[in-house]
Amino acid sequence: MKSSTQITRYAKSAIIGIALAVLLVWTVFPLYWVIITAFKDQTAVFQSPPLWWPNTNGVLAFGQLMATGVIYNFESSFIVSISSTLAVVFIGALTGYAIARFKAGGNFLPFWVLSQRMLPPIAFLVPIFLMFSTLDLVNTYQGLAYAYAAFNLPYAVWMMKTFFEDLPVEMEESAEVDGCGKLGAFVRIALPLAAPGIVATVIFVFIMGWNEFLFALVLMRSVKMFTLPPTEYIFYYGPTSGVRYNVASMQALLAILPVLALSVYIQKYLVRGLTFGAVKG
Amino acid sequence: MALPCVALLASLMIVPLVYELALSFHEWIWGSGLGWVFNWGLSYVKVLTDPRFATSLYNTLIIGGSSLILEFAIGFALASLLNREIRGRSVLVAIFSSPMMLIPVMVAHLWRIMYFQGSGPIDPMVRAVLGYSIGWLEEPWAAKFANVFANTWEWAPFTMLIILAGFTAIPVTLYEAARVDGASSWQMFRRITLPMARPLIVLALLIRAMEEIKLFDVVYLITTGGPGTETETVTLYIFRQAFQFLDMGKAAASSFILLIIVTVIATVSIRYMYRP
Numbered sequence: 001m002k003s004s005t006q007i008t009r010y011a012k013s014a015i016i017g018i019a020l021a022v023l024l025v026w027t028v029f030p031l032y033w034v035i036i037t038a039f040k041d042q043t044a045v046f047q048s049p050p051l052w053w054p055n056t057n058g059v060l061a062f063g064q065l066m067a068t069g070v071i072y073n074f075e076s077s078f079i080v081s082i083s084s085t086l087a088v089v090f091i092g093a094l095t096g097y098a099i100a101r102f103k104a105g106g107n108f109l110p111f112w113v114l115s116q117r118m119l120p121p122i123a124f125l126v127p128i129f130l131m132f133s134t135l136d137l138v139n140t141y142q143g144l145a146y147a148y149a150a151f152n153l154p155y156a157v158w159m160m161k162t163f164f165e166d167l168p169v170e171m172e173e174s175a176e177v178d179g180c181g182k183l184g185a186f187v188r189i190a191l192p193l194a195a196p197g198i199v200a201t202v203i204f205v206f207i208m209g210w211n212e213f214l215f216a217l218v219l220m221r222s223v224k225m226f227t228l229p230p231t232e233y234i235f236y237y238g239p240t241s242g243v244r245y246n247v248a249s250m251q252a253l254l255a256i257l258p259v260l261a262l263s264v265y266i267q268k269y270l271v272r273g274l275t276f277g278a279v280k281g
Numbered sequence: 282m283a284l285p286c287v288a289l290l291a292s293l294m295i296v297p298l299v300y301e302l303a304l305s306f307h308e309w310i311w312g313s314g315l316g317w318v319f320n321w322g323l324s325y326v327k328v329l330t331d332p333r334f335a336t337s338l339y340n341t342l343i344i345g346g347s348s349l350i351l352e353f354a355i356g357f358a359l360a361s362l363l364n365r366e367i368r369g370r371s372v373l374v375a376i377f378s379s380p381m382m383l384i385p386v387m388v389a390h391l392w393r394i395m396y397f398q399g400s401g402p403i404d405p406m407v408r409a410v411l412g413y414s415i416g417w418l419e420e421p422w423a424a425k426f427a428n429v430f431a432n433t434w435e436w437a438p439f440t441m442l443i444i445l446a447g448f449t450a451i452p453v454t455l456y457e458a459a460r461v462d463g464a465s466s467w468q469m470f471r472r473i474t475l476p477m478a479r480p481l482i483v484l485a486l487l488i489r490a491m492e493e494i495k496l497f498d499v500v501y502l503i504t505t506g507g508p509g510t511e512t513e514t515v516t517l518y519i520f521r522q523a524f525q526f527l528d529m530g531k532a533a534a535s536s537f538i539l540l541i542i543v544t545v546i547a548t549v550s551i552r553y554m555y556r557p
Contacts, residue, residue, distance in 0.1 A: 019362055023377070024376070027376065027380060027434075028376070031391070033394065037394055049399070049405055050399075050401060091286050091289060092286070094286070097282065098282035099283065104283045105283055115551065119294075119544070120494060120539055120540070122495065122520065122539070123301075123536040123543075124294070125536075126519075126523045127297035128297050129523075130529070131297060147293060149289060150289055153286060153289055211385060213501075214498070233386065233502060236502060237505075256384055259383065260382065260383075263382040264375070267375055271443060271446040274439060274442065276554070278484065279484070
């Protein structure tokens with residue numbers, strides 16, 4: 001016969017299990033629904049009561065998606081995200097190191113940089129759009145990449161700063177004593193040691209560019225130049241709007257795949273990344 | 282070494298702000314052919330007396346506030362549930378945190394297709410429970426919560442991860458000592474876990490509060506501010522002043538008002554995050 005404490009323990013783990021299962025359904029079901037919608041045909045999407053499983057192999061929806069020229073949007077997304085990420089990480093590493101090791105800009109610089117990150121991007125939309133119109137940067141990859149670089153730089157600076165601060169300063173000092181110089185100590189000692197953190201920062205910044213919607217929508221003036229997020233919007237409010245939700249879902253799936261793949265790597269840096277390095281996690 | 286950083290930030294953060302400040306004191310309809318006309322800050326008066334602006338602030342408060350509460354509730358529940366030895370815990374954490382990585386517009390899409398009356402999966406569930414169906418995209422309060430649920434789904438993992446980090450950072454010795462003293466698990470949760478994790482809980486809420494004010498992508502795709510202006514948030518208000526009504530002076534003035542609100546919250550957050 002089981003003792004009463006054992007029964008309460010069973011009851012407790014049963015409750016925990018059920019609660020976790022409910023929350024798991026809440027998290028996974030929307031993903032399930034978008035996947036099966038991508039693999040439904042036109043009529044099944046609008047069928048009432050709803051169809052709870054896919055009814056095609058998805059080839060037709062995929063073909064229709066390709067016919068929209070989505071490949072150009074993928075190209076835009078990759079060009080803009082990668083180029084802005086390269087700029088951000090290069091400048092961010094230099095600045096992060098300068099702040100971590102030489103206290104560049106004293107107390108003011110790091111917090112000024114951080115405060116830029118907290119401001120709402122929408123507040124910069126009007127002046128940047130008008131300035132870019134004058135400078136002919138509207139509807140160009142350079143313009144959007146430039147804007148992303150500025151918006152994501154504060155984030156990279158703070159991430160890099162905390163990664164460099166975590167390194168023991170003695171190694172760089174002894175490298176300098178051995179005649180390496182400050183630049184040598186940075187390039188040969190600090191950078192390789194901080195490499196995992198730098199890669200995590202690269203992925204975070206890439207994802208932020210990949211996911212951005214507002215500036216892509218306003219700064220790109222033709223569908224062909226759009227990155228992926230505003231392209232999704234076309235399915236709802238564009239000239240051919242309102243019907244092709246299976247194609248829209250197919251695009252959503254393809255667009256989130258790169259991000260999901262990358263997120264596996266940054267899993268252990270997530271907490272630090274989400275709090276601007278305030279919590280080491 | 283910090284010079285490129287300062288130059289890049291100044292060129293796209295400081296210069297536009299100065300430009301916008303100047304613009305906010307002028308009357309200017311974009312594309313009207315007329316130049317800037319100085320109007321002694323009338324744009325600010327126009328924005329502050331615009332009932333639509335007040336509505337947008339109210340909507341931001343309701344949608345953002347409800348999201349914040351739900352994100353905290355779900356995130357806290359998940360963190361508490363996962364703060365124990367379970368098989369496959371890291372896999373579970375990875376699955377639960379996945380919505381946060383997705384493109385926000387795609388999150389909006391995958392919720393919007395679920396809200397469809399008749400063909401969406403939510404409708405039959407609601408009808409089974411309530412006996413009638415809800416027009417998620419058409420009814421004022423339902424439309425507000427249609428945005429809240431999508432936003433919560435994406436960002437509850439954020440509060441979960443931060444609070445979980447707070448829980449796991451608590452030294453095991455504290456619990457061992459409490460157990461020796463005969464404390465129950467509820468007492469340990471109440472007297473050790475909660476107070477020790479409090480700073481991170483507050484931090485998660487501060488960061489999310491700041492982000493809720495910036496909410497745009499989800500609202501723009503799910504309801505686009507509708508029905509009427511029932512889900513028009515401050516960000517959407519600014520966007521429409523600029524790109525629908527082309528009233529750049531008013532857009533600039535409302536941007537500045539939003540900046541002031543966010544700066545106050547951001548200053549509090551930064552003080553809190555990095556206090557010595």
